Amino acid sequence: MSILKLAFASVFVCALVAAGCATVSDKTVTQQDLKTIKASFKENGQAKLDRLDQDEAQRLCSIAPSVTIAKADAARVEKMNLESIKYPADGKLMGDWQQGERIAQTGVGKQYSDNPATPSGGNCYACHQMSKAEISFGTIGPSLYNYGKLRGTSVEMQRYTYGRIYNPQAYSACSNMPRFGHNDILTEQQLKDVTALLLDPKSPVNQ
């Protein structure tokens, strides 16, 4: 196929795609769909129906992993989430790694079956390899073994790490990882403890 023909073909495909978008693509969640979704759930304990109200990041990221989010949308999601990060007023970013390990092992929190008075966990091991000792780890996220040993504990690295746990989508739009600080899953102290688990040279992550 000549280059000219190829160019024509792609213009044609683009026109088709544009036409599809104009008439609302099959995959777009419509207002009617949202109504159906809300009618299909009922509130239970702490899990109210407003959990189905998507913010812009959730709306833009409701796509298959094989679909790439538009560059401009990704940039907007990251900017919006970066602006949401609140650093501790006392300036201290590293807490107690031992507490951090407990948080990393615990998966409770925010389910309607959970007691809202019990602190939530971070459930880090569900998706990440972290320490040598824990062989029961998941693989949805990358291995974090030796995270701090490889990166050091500079203030910049502490701020990056704390921010990345607080709101991963500030750095990576549509990340699978929950926005632990942004969505009030973990407290400020818990975020510090998990930061320490990753960075403290004494933490099992860095042995």
Add this chain to the structure above:
Amino acid sequence: MSISMFMSEYKCVAVAMVMVASVFDASAQSSAVDEIARYRAQLQDGNPAELWEARGEDLWKQKRGPKNVSLEGCNIGKGAGVVKGAYAQLPRYFADADRVMDLETRLVHCMVTLQGFSYADATRRVFGSGSNRSDLEALTAWITSESKGVVMNVALNHDKEKEAYNLGEKMFFFRGGPHDFACSTCHAESGKRIRLQDLPNLTEKKGAQLGYTTWPAYRVSQGELRTFQWRLNDCFRQQRFPELVFGSEISIALTTFLANNANGAAFNAPAIKR
């Protein structure tokens, strides 16, 4: 059951393996995984789901409800009273109800229209717990067992079947709740795990077939037989969503999406799972 709870079950096996292989290396983990595979293989020796199946067959044939009739006049897709192979073609559109129905909602429909139960009574206990047994789970166990070995063939002929599939696909990728989870967070990539639990990729044929054809299942950890409505309900609990309503449009839409994706595979349930 929460993600954390099922992790701890695996951890028991995993910890035992660490004691044997005290030096950490990839082999410690692979032997833990082997050990879990061995545990799963041992489970296949006998399946208590048979107890639910036997009770379900009785419930199907007994005269029950205010009208004192059996469910043998119920059409679950292949004609009144035909059970063999019916589940492998569900969900489907039923003209008399003018909606797409899965097996569980169709059974409730028959309990209401044929046997005269109120909808509230027919759905009072859709999921059993200990001595509070669910008739619906028993009926589902028996009827699904009558499709064992039958090739999945869920059609998208009627417009409402196509609509259900499309809505199910959208819901599969719908992010929400405090954790931003969608079904696709855990089930849209191959070769991923939560802790040591392998996750089927439900967006591709092989994963959808493996996932869908092994429900309902007897859950050893719960001592209960669980249906696909339960599977979806409990996934959304772990996604931190509100509670999925039994028989709701979204529950049928997701089931249609997943069942159709499993077409071509032999149905293989009730299964037994950890």
